[in-house]
Amino acid sequence: xxxVERAIIMAAGIGNRMRPVTxxxxxxxxxxxxxxxxxxxxxxxxxxxxxxxYVVVGYLKEQFGKLKRDYPSIELIxxxxxxxxxxxxxxxxxxxxxxxxxxxxxDQIIYNPAVLSPEFERSGYNSVWTDAETDEWLQxxxxxxxxxxxxxxxxxxxxxxSISRWTAEDGKKLKHHLEIEFEQxxxxxxxxxxxxxxxxxxxxxxxxxxxxxxxxxxxxxxxxLIALDSSYRKYARGN
Numbered sequence: 001x002x003x004v005e006r007a008i009i010m011a012a013g014i015g016n017r018m019r020p021v022t023x024x025x026x027x028x029x030x031x032x033x034x035x036x037x038x039x040x041x042x043x044x045x046x047x048x049x050x051x052x053x054y055v056v057v058g059y060l061k062e063q064f065g066k067l068k069r070d071y072p073s074i075e076l077i078x079x080x081x082x083x084x085x086x087x088x089x090x091x092x093x094x095x096x097x098x099x100x101x102x103x104x105x106x107d108q109i110i111y112n113p114a115v116l117s118p119e120f121e122r123s124g125y126n127s128v129w130t131d132a133e134t135d136e137w138l139q140x141x142x143x144x145x146x147x148x149x150x151x152x153x154x155x156x157x158x159x160x161x162s163i164s165r166w167t168a169e170d171g172k173k174l175k176h177h178l179e180i181e182f183e184q185x186x187x188x189x190x191x192x193x194x195x196x197x198x199x200x201x202x203x204x205x206x207x208x209x210x211x212x213x214x215x216x217x218x219x220x221x222x223x224x225l226i227a228l229d230s231s232y233r234k235y236a237r238g239n
Contacts, residue, residue: 002167004102004118005052007045010162011038011106012058012079012090017221020235026060028106029067030219032229037219038106042071044113045102054097055106056090058082081188091174091192092182099171105162105218109228112215115163123170124206127158128213134159137193139208146206149197158208160193162218165209173203 015027022030028038038055045053051073057064058079068076081089091103102116110116115126124146127139138157140148149160166174177195181187187199196204219225226232 002100002120002122002165004048004050004120004165005100006097006102007050007053008091008094008097008101008103009038009041009053009055009106010087010090010104011064012056012061012082013087013107014059014083015107018219018225019222021222021225021232024060026057026063027219029063030107030225032109032219032225036067037109038067039070040110041104041106041108042074044110044116047113048116048118050102050116050118054094056094058090085188086190088178088182088188088190088192088195092178095175095178098166098174099168100166101171102163102165104164107219108162109217109219110215111217112212115209115211115215120165120209122207123166123204124164124208126161126163126211126216127208128161128211129157130159131156136160137197141208144207146208149201151198158210161211161216163209163216164193170204173200177203 011028015022018027029036053074054077055074056077056079059082061078064076068074077094079090079093133155135153137160138150138154139146139160141158177200181195181199222235226236
């Protein structure tokens with residue numbers, strides 16, 4: 001059975017939807033009820049014995065110096081394209097570390113560290129079943145294999161979350177496909193997940209890692225931040 005050996009945390013984005021909070025603080029370093037979001041990610045990885053951790057930084061990168069002091073074993077990788085490309089650039093600059101890796105965003109809150117367990121059977125994303133209508137990416141799964149994914153959502157499917165694991169074989173393929181899309185095709189305004197799900201879907205046989213909706217929280221915008229931590233109400237319009 002494959003086992004995660006390393007982690008790549010995406011933390012380079014500008015976080016426009018959380019302004020004005022992110023005008024001075026990178027989104028993963030924003031505190032929710034006194035705790036930086038990225039701390040819950042790193043601590044969850046450590047609890048699962050995953051200590052080889054790469055953090056991809058870009059926007060306000062100098063502020064991650066304190067994170068490095070707090071967690072001396074992490075390695076920071078700079079994404080110089082953070083303000084001109086989508087997040088395909090972040091995985092592209094970390095592409096040497098994808099084999100047997102867990103890839104996850106730094107701007108989420110991990111409530112249940114078990115969702116970061118290093119053991120897995122096949123490459124794929126942590127996912128939550130939803131009967132309700134959603135506009136998030138939604139996967140169709142048959143016999144344990146992802147057969148399709150909708151960018152525009154739907155209902156009655158497995159909602160994709162930004163935690164994924166990659167075998168050594170699939171990591172090599174993903175590295176190669178990233179290089180083709182980024183270097184040759186100049187396809188730089190896409191998510192890195194697009195490479196797997198929509199550019200080369202027939203090259204991968206992904207599974208899912210079921211989890212509960214309450215295991216993590218993805219904090220996408222200012223209103224979601226305020227809902228979690230009322231101290232940010234002062235940033236809402238009209239206040």
